[in-house]
Amino acid sequence: MACTLILGGARSGKSTLAERLAQESGHEVTYIATSRAGDGEMSARVAHHRARRPAHWRTVEEALLLAEAIRSECKAGRTVLVDCLTLWLTNLMLDGAPAVPEIGEFDLPPQFDAQRHAFLDLLKKGVSGELLLVSNEVGMGIVPMSALARRFADEAGRLHQAVAARAGRVILVAAGLPLVLKGPPC
Numbered sequence: 001m002a003c004t005l006i007l008g009g010a011r012s013g014k015s016t017l018a019e020r021l022a023q024e025s026g027h028e029v030t031y032i033a034t035s036r037a038g039d040g041e042m043s044a045r046v047a048h049h050r051a052r053r054p055a056h057w058r059t060v061e062e063a064l065l066l067a068e069a070i071r072s073e074c075k076a077g078r079t080v081l082v083d084c085l086t087l088w089l090t091n092l093m094l095d096g097a098p099a100v101p102e103i104g105e106f107d108l109p110p111q112f113d114a115q116r117h118a119f120l121d122l123l124k125k126g127v128s129g130e131l132l133l134v135s136n137e138v139g140m141g142i143v144p145m146s147a148l149a150r151r152f153a154d155e156a157g158r159l160h161q162a163v164a165a166r167a168g169r170v171i172l173v174a175a176g177l178p179l180v181l182k183g184p185p186c
Contacts, residue, residue: 002130003123004169004183007137007160013176018081018132019052021186025079025130030058032069032080034088049083063091064111067118074127085135085163086156092116093152106148108155116159123166135160137172 004021008014022029031053037043053059062069066088073080082088096109123131139157144150164170169183178186 002169003126003133003167004131004171004186005133005135005160005163005167006171006173006178007135008173009137009140012173013178014134014136014173015049015083016052016176017171017173017178017186018083018134021132022057022079022081023054027077027079027130028058029054030060030073030078030080032060032062032066032073032082034061034063034066034082034084034091036063036087036091063088064095064115067115067122070119070122070131071127074129074131076128078128079130079132081132081134083134085133085159086138089156089159090152093148093155106151108151120162120166123163133163133167135163 004018006014006018006021022031033046033049035042035046037046050059058073060069060073066082070080070082092112092115093106093108095111136156137160138153139160144153164182167182169186170181171186172179172181180186
């Protein structure tokens with residue numbers, strides 16, 4: 001399995017790069033969408049991403065069970081694009097939480113560790129095909145004010161480090177420009 005982690009800030013061009021790499025792979029493509037369109041603004045973002053994708057790409061929507069979705073979709077001769085890991089992480093962290101979590105201490109739900117472990121274990125063991133993982137780099141700004149936001153930034157940083165260690169290629173995108181941190185050029 002060829003695994004590429006593509007990191008970048010909001011509107012950095014990371015999804016566009018991942019879509020280009022998927023298109024250029026020459027393989028059948030499956031797009032795994034992890035977002036939940038919970039409000040109008042997020043619905044508009046989802047619609048924008050859908051409109052950009054080629055109609056012949058298969059789309060799988062999976063907000064929580066990412067390892068299962070990847071395992072099911074990754075096959076020789078197929079490229080699987082996951083967009084994005086930070087939305088998946090958010091879904092895991094908030095699954096079963098009240099609509100507005102408390103500002104104070106924030107505990108992760110019981111299934112968080114199991115799903116994170118299943119995902120990282122899958123990457124360690126490997127799957128067939130090519131896997132493109134898109135994620136928001138959130139750890140380059142100020143320390144967030146709330147416990148929930150700090151926990152999210154910490155968990156995202158830990159997840160990115162673990163995925164980067166397992167990936168053959170890691171790319172940071174800024175202003176639409178890819179900077180390869182690990183592996184072959186794109």
